[in-house]
Amino acid sequence: MNKSASQSGTGTFSFFTVLRIGVVFIVLCGIVYPLVCTGLAQVLMPGNANGSLVKNASGEIVGSELIGQKFADPKWFQGRVSSIDYKAEASGTNNYAPSNPELIKRTQASIDDWKANNPDVPISKLPIDLITNSASGLDPHISPESAKAQVPRISKLTGISLDQLNKLVDAHTQERDWGLFGEPRVNVLKLNIDLETLTRK
Structure with a gap:
């Protein structure tokens, strides 16, 4: 018991x-x-805690520095290709092999667009990151070389001098983190915000 x-x-x-x-x-x-x-x-x-939001000169939120955007007008700097159209709710990309017909078709279309919009820059000078998709499809950065390759086109369309635009790219170039990690890069959204300011002067 x-x-x-x-x-x-x-x-x-x-x-x-x-x-x-x-x-x-x-x-x-x-x-x-x-x-x-x-x-x-x-x-x-x-x-950072609030999403790394970016504001324009008027103080309006226009995006996040962590998420790329599509700029349809060729007078703006263009970012990397995005197979998901920069939709942040579904990051990712098609894991195509180099021989995949869809990848070849999409890459050729990007090359044709480059030739049409950048006649002063030969295809041999086209940086590879402008016609390749990032793993997330949301990469907000391009290489400094990719930004400067677009300078002749933007200069013609905006009337801003080549020298001014090259200096703008240099001012927005971020070096490797701690001098070791990553690659030099340019945030396309921030670059275009300052470009918009130049076009108003």
Whole structure:
């Protein structure tokens, strides 16, 4: 009799102990920890925590520096090809082999567009990142070479001098992180925001 009561008490004790521990961890991990992390992020890096949003000269939010955009007008700097049309809710790309007919067709179309819009720059000077898709389809950057290859076209369409545009690209060129990681790059959205400012002068 005593043994049975003892076992029953142990079972009850174990259940409530587990229940209390579960509640404690739910509060700590599900409420306290996220709130602390969110609060620290808002204090230490509010821009990053809120999506790295980019504003134009009027203070309007025009995008994120982490997500590429499509610029239809050829007077703007163009970014990389995106097979998902820069839709941030579904990042990714078609994993085509180099011999895939669809990839060849899409690449040829990009080359034809380049020839039509950039007659002053031969195809041999076309940087590869302007006709290739990034893994996410959302890459907001291009190489400095890709930006400068577009300068002659933009200069003709906007009337801004080649020298001014090249200096603009240089000013927006980000070097390797810590001098070691990644490649030199240019954020297309930020570059076009400053280009828009130049066109108004």
